[in-house]
Amino acid sequence: MYTELLQNKNIRYYLIGGGVSRLGDVLSGMAFLFIAYEITESTIFTTAMAIAETAPYLLFGLIGGVIADWLPKKKLLITLDLLRIPLIFSVFLLHQFNLLDYYYLLIVSFAIQTIGCFFNPTHRAILPIITEPEERSLTNSLNDTLSRGVTVLSPVISVWLLTYGTIYFFIIDALTYFISVICLLHVHFTEVKKEVNKSVKGIFLAIAEFFTWAKRSITIRQLFTITFLIVFFNTWVWEVGLLLALSEMSGKSEELYAILQGVFGGTVILTNITIPYFIKKMTMKIYLTGAVVWGAGITYYGVFYQIEHFFIGAILVGIGLPISSLARVYLIQSLVPENKLGRAFSSNAFLLYLANTISLLFYGVLVSFVSIQWLMIGNGMIILIVSIAVLHTITIKHTKLSWRSPINFLK
CATH class of the missing domain: 1.20.1250.20 (MFS general substrate transporter like domains)
Incomplete structure (x- = not known):
């Protein structure tokens, strides 16, 4: 049953890209907290970093859903992934030159999670488009299994990466976004063009x-x-x-x-x-x-x-x-x-x-x-x-x- 489903190219690349991207998100989420504590040695500043990882979803989560409904989904996802790669890689570069400070780390963490507010609902909204109704239960199951599997696997990977240094978490994260882009390029579907009021007022009206x-x-x-x-x-x-x-x-x-x-x-x-x-x-x-x-x-x-x-x-x-x-x-x-x-x-x-x-x-x-x-x-x-x-x-x-x-x- 699963083998037959994965023969569908769209579903296969959708699941692989989403699973790999999720792994990068989990690893970088831990890395931001680890690096924040290394720089500040403060539980207060580390807590602030944790808040920076969740606050965007309360501030921009609903807006992200509107944008997901307005814009071409595939193009939006690829653009968002391409934005995340230099942001994540900049943390690694600044650290290598001893120029990384806490506040830049905080800004990047907030920015990455804000991008996630737009990426996640758009990615979720694609699944019903590329599947038939009878395939959705199975595809949802595989998608959730990958997400849960990543959660179980990430501590093992993090222990291995820590032997090289926490900063290398960000290299892996940037790589996962690149793989996600490649997978998205192989997902093909047709969307109906929508005429909407694309303004700030229009966003709140849409919500x-x-x-x-x-x-x-x-x-x-x-x-x-x-x-x-x-x-x-x-x-x-x-x-x-x-x-x-x-x-x-x-x-x-x-x-x-x-x-x-x-x-x-x-x-x-x-x-x-x-x-x-x-x-x-x-x-x-x-x-x-x-x-x-x-x-x-x-x-x-x-x-x-x-x-x-x-x-x-x-x-x-x-x-x-x-x-x-x-x-x-x-x-x-x-x-x-x-x-x-x-x-x-x-x-x-x-x-x-x-x-x-x-x-x-x-x-x-x-x-x-x-x-x-x-x-x-x-x-x-x-x-x-x-x-x-x-x-x-x-x-x-x-x-x-x-x-x-x-x-x-x-x-």
Whole structure:
């Protein structure tokens, strides 16, 4: 099944280019933090660098989706990659001549992530154009598997690169953007030319137009709202809460956390590969079913609250999360018109970053008053309740509609 799909030249080059580019993004993201700390030896300045890597998505994420819908997608992606190559390479050159300072590094990091605000929704919006509806579930699975695989592989590559020096991360990153350009040149598709109001006012009107449309689409509205809630209740207890809990239980918390993330990553990859064999068409019910398993995983490791049970909970999350993620992407691709896909994916990313940021800030304060275990249990239960409640409502609604539908005995 996968072999047959990869015989499609467009899909093959799309996936290779996206996977390689993602690897470069992960490596340079780590490198900016490493170099920032080497230069300043300050946790405050290093934190500011981390903020510079996420802030652009809150500032320009929605605008990036508009541009993705307005401009020719292939030409835009190649231009953005060609802009990133000299920016990244300049960091390496300045470092070699001992001219690199923190503020230039900060500016480049911010610029690279800002470019990503325009690149990512455009790249996502191409996939429905180059695939047939029956190919999308499988292509989405491969795309997500590559992204997750890169996340698992990047620590191994980073350890090897560190033996030569952190600065060489940027050389690899520049090379990945070059490979991405070559792959994009081999992807061919036809786009419909659009007449739009290309102005600053037009950008905000386009954003407002999309949200007005999304508000009228019941499924998209539910999808965005539930995703925001699930990510909000998941982010802190997964990214921070687990690490803090392991710190209370063991003197090797960082090693255990890394192994836990590895088990999670492996489960996600296995789930991604397996799903297309059983599910050809994603629905809102499948999205919510994944969310139920996801919430069950968080609730499980919160209730039992022991190291071995953290691993079982991580496996459950590793099954539920990709099911929901693939269903969400499939629904967006299927329900959103082609001329709104860029805005749909950028809005989705914006909501994810917003939920992540608010979750980290809110629970970072709340953990001073409530135990980690109770936060895990509470958040997992909320995800479960919300997912089951909406799933129940959709099931009842569909049942009523099927009973009301007239039966044509002459058919």
